[in-house]
Amino acid sequence: MQVISHTFETSRHEIIDRLLGYLREDTALPQSLFIYGSSGTGKTKIIASLLRQTIPNAIIVNCIECCSSKVLFETILNGIFNHKLSAANQYSPYVRCTNARDFFDALQHCDTSQSYVIMIDAAEKLGDMDKNILPIFLRLQELSDLNICCVLVSTLHIQMMTPTDGLEGTISIYWPQYSKKEILTIMMDKFEDHQAFVKKKLVSTNPSNVSDLEAIVDSMHITFFENYLHLFLNVTLQSCRNVRELLLTSRDCFQKYCEPVLNGSVDINDVQKLYRNIAEVLKSAMKKTYQSIEDSNETTSELDTSRMQQLELPFYAKYLLIAAFLASHNDAKLDKRLYMKNHGKQRKRVQDIKAKAVVNEKLSTQLGPKSFNLDRLFAIFYAIIDEKINMNCNLMSQIPSLVRLKLLTYVAGENNVMDGNARLQCNAGLDLIIKIGKSVGFNVSQHLCDFM
Incomplete structure (x- = not known):
């Protein structure tokens, strides 16, 4: 199998520009794109947003929600033929498809003057279906004679999922992990969410001076939160770069970070004392969330x-x-x-x-x-x-x-x-x-x- 591989060491803006060059409605689309990378790196969200803005006939499906090839075929076809609620709150006719033959018969009714892009998220699940499913989507343009491109998004490399021959022309793109700077930028936007989480914890503990403590939380400046994130990421990035997991863990740790400020034992600007107070909490939180390699191999x-x-x-x-x-x-x-x-x-x-x-x-x-x-x-x-x-x-x-x-x-x-x-x-x-x-x-x- 000849796979055209592009690995980018620079920002993901270059990857997006490259994808925009491939996925233009007024040009011949590539046969298939296979985009792989670690989970929690923004692959699905960014690519789906890109397709919705650039391709009118973009169909986005998730293999986790499609328990069989039948459900997958029907989901794609009903996306192509615009199966949705009408103004009268009635669905347009629903497409039925039980196998690959029915799928290709239905594609014959597509407008050949249009361009279609099908994005399949969690594409590694295709390997759990019939053997012909993954090759079908990698060669759908060739098999259907339509200007159609399948964008498969996966956490696995294509060579771990497919045979080694017969799939020429697939463009494989590595989606890199976020850098520390990018993760910091994303998490800085969640300052208000972290403040709300701390205030929610205060209400649940029901202290007598809850309103005063909430006022202190509201007065916390963005610089205070940025100092916390630098401390948090210095510890956690050694074992995790999944943004979703980092956001969940950071909320709990931020509440602990604020405790000495709220009880008056540490000044809000004393970063060193705040770090000494939170250091063990951060290490403990990461140990609970991520086991070491030895633990993961334990029988x-x-x-x-x-x-x-x-x-x-x-x-x-x-x-x-x-x-x-x-x-x-x-x-x-x-x-x-x-x-x-x-x-x-x-x-x-x-x-x-x-x-x-x-x-x-x-x-x-x-x-x-x-x-x-x-x-x-x-x-x-x-x-x-x-x-x-x-x-x-x-x-x-x-x-x-x-x-x-x-x-x-x-x-x-x-x-x-x-x-x-x-x-x-x-x-x-x-x-x-x-x-x-x-x-x-x-x-x-x-x-x-x-x-x-």
Whole structure:
């Protein structure tokens, strides 16, 4: 795949100028643009605003809101054909589209003299849909014979989402993070919001002199807030540049920063004393919001037991987790004997008798989890659950949820979950699984080869 890549070290104004050059209504649009960068850097807001101002036929969709390709196709088509409330508060005809063929049939009714731009936010979610969805949008102009451009916005690089051939002509643009100066400028505009937050906290604590304290907050100058932001960013930018997260954290810390001024213990202009008062608060706030790399890689078996025991999972997710634990700690050759009632008689051999004399250090539950594929996981799941349930998207969606909770980990084939080629392993400990088993009335020990 030939990807035209542009990485800009200068301000994002140059990126916007470059996009304006690509996305002009009176010119031939590029086939597709792929814009990637970290979250919280203004990609979606800036590009959406740019498109609304420059392209009359701009359709903006978010993949997080589109749970399937059908919903995605219909959302785009109804944006193109202007499905909205009329003056009589009635909707224009709604377009129905179930697959790619219907999608292209509907596009044949578009005005060929017009230019269209489709912006797809959270484009990394396209990889979770059918395999042909992402290539369709990257080559939509070629496939539809329209002057149409797809602008895909993602936090992942395109090469992490697509095959390596057949997608020539895609223009890939890196969207850089905000600089400290840019973040400071954005946060300076939130001074009044921070003041309102402090006054709200004062009202909730209900001091007797709340009106006097509110007057002090109102009298705080913008320079006071700017000094605070410099202190705040000097600490927090080492671990985070996500503006949304910084704004949320800065409000709580600003309230703590104002406390010594409000109680009269520190002068409003004494920056050094104010910093000494807030330094530990800032470090503590960032530790709570962002875990270190070592913490993020910590397995659930090493997590605090009391915290994990408070975990409440959906009913089927509990059985899936139990099935994953059994698949990770039992030999696949023993599945028939462990989970089937009519598994036949087993002939006792010398090797089997010797194998039972296993010391505790060699128990499979002590040796750590082994990987398993999805076919084996669901085979065990259906064997241990009493209900008859069909395979559906709700059941499949439990697996990514368990992965996000770090109860399961992908060993291989993370992008091939729908094909069944993914391999996982269970990170949960035996104590947690026994507790979950008791909550659903399932005896885990009876289905472990260590306790046969």
